[in-house]
Amino acid sequence: MAVLLEVKNLKTQFYTDRGLVKAVDGVSYHIDEKETIAIVGESGCGKSVSQLSIMQLIQSPPGKIVDGTILFEGRDLLEYEANGDEMRSIRGGKIAIVFQEPMTSLNPVLTLERQMTESLKIHLGMEKEEARTRASELLSAVGIPDAEKRIDDYPHQYSGGMRQRVMIAMALSCNPKILIADEPTTALDVTTQAQLLELMTDMVARFKASLVIVTHNLGVVARYAQRLYVMYAGRIVESGTSKEIFGTPRHPYTIALLACVPRLDEEDDRKLVPITGMPPNLINMAPVCAFLPRCPYSTEKCRQEPWPDLRKLDGDGQHYVSCYVDT
Numbered sequence: 001m002a003v004l005l006e007v008k009n010l011k012t013q014f015y016t017d018r019g020l021v022k023a024v025d026g027v028s029y030h031i032d033e034k035e036t037i038a039i040v041g042e043s044g045c046g047k048s049v050s051q052l053s054i055m056q057l058i059q060s061p062p063g064k065i066v067d068g069t070i071l072f073e074g075r076d077l078l079e080y081e082a083n084g085d086e087m088r089s090i091r092g093g094k095i096a097i098v099f100q101e102p103m104t105s106l107n108p109v110l111t112l113e114r115q116m117t118e119s120l121k122i123h124l125g126m127e128k129e130e131a132r133t134r135a136s137e138l139l140s141a142v143g144i145p146d147a148e149k150r151i152d153d154y155p156h157q158y159s160g161g162m163r164q165r166v167m168i169a170m171a172l173s174c175n176p177k178i179l180i181a182d183e184p185t186t187a188l189d190v191t192t193q194a195q196l197l198e199l200m201t202d203m204v205a206r207f208k209a210s211l212v213i214v215t216h217n218l219g220v221v222a223r224y225a226q227r228l229y230v231m232y233a234g235r236i237v238e239s240g241t242s243k244e245i246f247g248t249p250r251h252p253y254t255i256a257l258l259a260c261v262p263r264l265d266e267e268d269d270r271k272l273v274p275i276t277g278m279p280p281n282l283i284n285m286a287p288v289c290a291f292l293p294r295c296p297y298s299t300e301k302c303r304q305e306p307w308p309d310l311r312k313l314d315g316d317g318q319h320y321v322s323c324y325v326d327t
Helices: 047-054 085-090 112-124 128-141 160-172 190-207 242-247 252-259 300-304
Strands: 003-016 019-032 036-040 063-072 095-098 178-182 210-215 227-232 235-241
Touching: 003 047, 019 036, 019 047, 019 063, 019 210, 019 235, 036 047, 047 063, 047 178, 047 210, 095 160, 112 128, 112 160, 128 160, 160 190, 178 190, 190 210, 227 242, 227 252, 235 242, 235 252
Parallel strands: 036 210, 036 227, 095 178, 178 210
Antiparallel strands: 003 019, 003 063, 227 235
């Protein structure tokens, strides 16, 4: 399958009064056509910043993309000016993003019709009535009842789940090739989470797009993602197919994450094991593995050597891990 987007050695840093924050520190991954991948990790590990870097939405100052390439359709997106015409045509037109809090993403003083038709006019050149019809059709497709009338409502007239449905409709309105879902179900109840994930995967399949699910919850993506990237402290520490990651996790952090997830196929009295300690402070970090203070498998080599690069595990699979220890 053809590679649609390839990120190589991406580094995004924030310059603060307290020191340098390496929010994304040498991240590399790829997305194939019509594929669903997941980027998983704790809050503050760099998941969202890596996706905002792709869209060139890093606020500067204090943030800056200092290295790397982001290849999309044969061009490096970092060669474009952040606010130039080329990058604006990519955002929404070819790569779209659904943010985790729809109430802050939707303008509270504008109707949905005004907000949804804007990108259709800009990217697809539609006239007002054609754009309104298209927007109404999309609202119906994501399960908004009586869409032709409700398109004139304001965001506060919708529930949280319905606002997130609106955001999915807006993101897919211009037929993008990649949809990035950044913690799309964080503030929703479990039932609504499942409905939205099913809706999102169905819509992506209908539009023949690729999907990137950014989440802290491994359980959310077990059913949907073909491949997983596990991030910790700005780096990818393990990657592979869903079968490889869930079946034979190899990095201590991935093992710890899975131990926190309830499973229906295990004994009723199984206890969930929390990860001890706290996530690291990313300001002026030591060069050793950032998971070292929380790792039950650490050795003297871990305390002396630099944080290891990803290495491919034996076999014919796609399983990579950044660890000295064979867990």
